Amino acid sequence: MRKKFYWIALAAAVLLGAAVSPFASEWLDGLERVAKDKGFLARGEGEPLLAAPIPDYAFPGIAKAGWATAAAGAVGTLLTFALALALASALRRRRGK
Amino acid sequence: MHIPDGFLDAKTFITLDVVAVGFVAAAAARARRVLSERAVPLMAVLAAFIFAAQMLNFPVAGGTSGHFAGGALAAILLGPWAGGLVITLVLVIQALAFGDGGMLALGANVFNLAVVAPFVGYGAYSLLRKVFAGEAGRFVGAFAAAWLAVVAAASACAAELAIAGTVPFAVAFPAMVGAHALIGLGEGVITAAALAAIRASRPDLLELGRGGAA
Numbered sequence: 660m661r662k663k664f665y666w667i668a669l670a671a672a673v674l675l676g677a678a679v680s681p682f683a684s685e686w687l688d689g690l691e692r693v694a695k696d697k698g699f700l701a702r703g704e705g706e707p708l709l710a711a712p713i714p715d716y717a718f719p720g721i722a723k724a725g726w727a728t729a730a731a732g733a734v735g736t737l738l739t740f741a742l743a744l745a746l747a748s749a750l751r752r753r754r755g756k
Numbered sequence: 757m758h759i760p761d762g763f764l765d766a767k768t769f770i771t772l773d774v775v776a777v778g779f780v781a782a783a784a785a786r787a788r789r790v791l792s793e794r795a796v797p798l799m800a801v802l803a804a805f806i807f808a809a810q811m812l813n814f815p816v817a818g819g820t821s822g823h824f825a826g827g828a829l830a831a832i833l834l835g836p837w838a839g840g841l842v843i844t845l846v847l848v849i850q851a852l853a854f855g856d857g858g859m860l861a862l863g864a865n866v867f868n869l870a871v872v873a874p875f876v877g878y879g880a881y882s883l884l885r886k887v888f889a890g891e892a893g894r895f896v897g898a899f900a901a902a903w904l905a906v907v908a909a910a911s912a913c914a915a916e917l918a919i920a921g922t923v924p925f926a927v928a929f930p931a932m933v934g935a936h937a938l939i940g941l942g943e944g945v946i947t948a949a950a951l952a953a954i955r956a957s958r959p960d961l962l963e964l965g966r967g968g969a970a
Contacts, residue, residue: 672807686820
């Protein structure tokens with residue numbers, strides 16, 4: 660198995676999630692822009708049903724916004740990798756079938 | 757275009773929650789029959805890449821940004837079923853851990869981004885590959901399919917907002933399609949670039965999703 664590709668791809672993803680994410684645009688996204696222009700943005704700003712552990716991609720307890728985003732990105736990217744690996748391993752076709 | 761709770765009414769989000777559960781059940785059943793062992797690590801790194809890339813909003817017009825969604829890329833690589841499962845997982849993590857996209861609206865977000873986008877993207881890519889054969893066709897097809905996938909997802913989102921009574925379709929549709937026609941250009945570039953990077957390093961992985969079976 661040629662695993663090198665996957666490790667490089669994962670490292671690139673973590674780098675994007677942790678090192679590039681603090682520099683992402685903070686402008687409203689497409690749907691938020693439409694919601695603001697058409698007057699229904701406030702409808703989405705109620706209390707969340709369940710409090711998210713890392714709300715708005717800011718890791719709690721980190722004062723500097725950029726570092727909080729970077730930590731959230733690193734944790735989220737690695738968490739997604741781990742859960743996707745577990746899901747795909749559980750779902751894949753069994754050998755011999 | 758993650759819909760927060762509050763934008764959709766109960767009939768709309770409940771219907772789409774049921775549809776999303778149905779999609780996940782069907783895609784999981786299909787994966788058990790066809791998902792190859794070789795697709796497992798690709799699904800994992802693809803999910804990680806899409807999660808990270810979705811954090812990277814790029815400006816598209818004054819005061820408006822967009823980010824990569826990944827539906828077409830996942831479907832081109834894995835087929836629309838396994839590709840849609842990858843996007844679904846990303847959406848679940850975003851909603852539960854990061855509060856991005858509503859909990860009740862999760863089904864709507866799965867429908868738009870993990871069903872409509874991958875299936876439209878996959879269908880468009882398959883058709884375009886028949887018209888534009890060869891290596892250039894791969895990238896032209898991927899760019900166009902990714903653009904179309906984003907615009908289709910935005911159209912579905914506009915329809916849901918209209919059905920929910922939040923905003924009339926005649927208002928929502930042009931606004932959503934207008935914004936996402938620009939965001940879709942970024943989606944197209946990133947999708948084509950990701951395929952180029954895979955082709956340069958692991959061209960064998962480009963054939964995994966052929967015929968929709970990873």
